[in-house]
Amino acid sequence: MNTAEIEKKLRDDLFLDRDGETFVFERKDGRIGWEKTIPEGTGYSSYITDTKDDEELLVKAYGLARKMITAMNPPFNVNIKLNTGSGSGSYTDFSEVAVSTEVFDDESLTIGQKLDTFLGYAIHESCHLLYTEKGAGLSDELEHSLQNIIEDERIERICGHETPGLAKFIACAKYHAFDKAREGSSTPSDKTIRFVNAVLALIRYPKILLHSDIEEFGPLLLRAKDLLTPYPDSTKGSGEYAKAIAALISEVAEEESKPKPKDDKTPDAEEGES
Numbered sequence: 471m472n473t474a475e476i477e478k479k480l481r482d483d484l485f486l487d488r489d490g491e492t493f494v495f496e497r498k499d500g501r502i503g504w505e506k507t508i509p510e511g512t513g514y515s516s517y518i519t520d521t522k523d524d525e526e527l528l529v530k531a532y533g534l535a536r537k538m539i540t541a542m543n544p545p546f547n548v549n550i551k552l553n554t555g556s557g558s559g560s561y562t563d564f565s566e567v568a569v570s571t572e573v574f575d576d577e578s579l580t581i582g583q584k585l586d587t588f589l590g591y592a593i594h595e596s597c598h599l600l601y602t603e604k605g606a607g608l609s610d611e612l613e614h615s616l617q618n619i620i621e622d623e624r625i626e627r628i629c630g631h632e633t634p635g636l637a638k639f640i641a642c643a644k645y646h647a648f649d650k651a652r653e654g655s656s657t658p659s660d661k662t663i664r665f666v667n668a669v670l671a672l673i674r675y676p677k678i679l680l681h682s683d684i685e686e687f688g689p690l691l692l693r694a695k696d697l698l699t700p701y702p703d704s705t706k707g708s709g710e711y712a713k714a715i716a717a718l719i720s721e722v723a724e725e726e727s728k729p730k731p732k733d734d735k736t737p738d739a740e741e742g743e744s
Contacts, residue, residue: 476688481676484698492644493675495630496637527574528552531585535569535592544599560591564604567595573646590643593636597625603705608712612719616712619670621705648675665722669694669715690718
């Protein structure tokens with residue numbers, strides 16, 4: 471199989487039921503269609519609040535996040551906080567949900583779009599509270615990272631089926647996290663990190679898969695894609711898949727650690743030297 475054939479197989483979405491723009495699954499049957507009435511460019515959050523300036527934006531955003539997470543009815547109470555540090559992300563440790571406010575610094579977005587994206591991150595973390603099995607995470611750092619990637623897609627797919635209206639917000643967060651975040655970003659030099667990023671793209675956002683990574687890792691990425699079918703239906707299953715993909719990454723790491731052959735054009739000694 472040549473590189474072009476491998477690239478086509480890898481760029482074909484792992485999931486046939488996701489949209490091809492932000493790669494979010496959203497159940498279509500039984501929908502009311504309210505989102506079609508929103509004026510283009512205003513953001514879905516324009517239905518929820520009318521925020522006039524940035525000063526009150528964080529206050530209203532926090533309140534909206536609290537209401538959204540409460541409405542999703544997680545199985546236990548959690549503290550909710552805004553994560554305001556530079557470069558900070560969103561996360562949950564099942565006792566606290568922290569939602570990054572970094573999106574509010576993006577001047578290219580309208581207030582409604584900022585709120586949509588912010589709420590998308592909050593909804594994603596709430597999905598972990600609902601659908602991720604507490605205590606089922608792996609301890610190995612690499613395997614844990616891979617499990618998170620696999621689990622992130624699994625819980626969002628459940629959300630898209632159970633509460634499809636929330637998929638619109640998740641789509642905004644995915645666009646911000648993948649499309650916009652990759653603008654002008656540099657490619658890491660470490661081969662193992664590049665392979666992990668390629669697996670992330672393969673699962674979460676295939677259109678950002680780099681051609682150079684396909685050229686270098688194509689056959690291994692196809693093996694990873696095969697390992698992900700059928701997709702796991704539990705956090706424990708995400709962990710088992712993560713271990714299998716980590717084994718592939720170890721092959722990349724071993725190849726990276728091998729000594730490079732000497733250049734034949736620069737012999738150790740010149741011909742005729744005594």
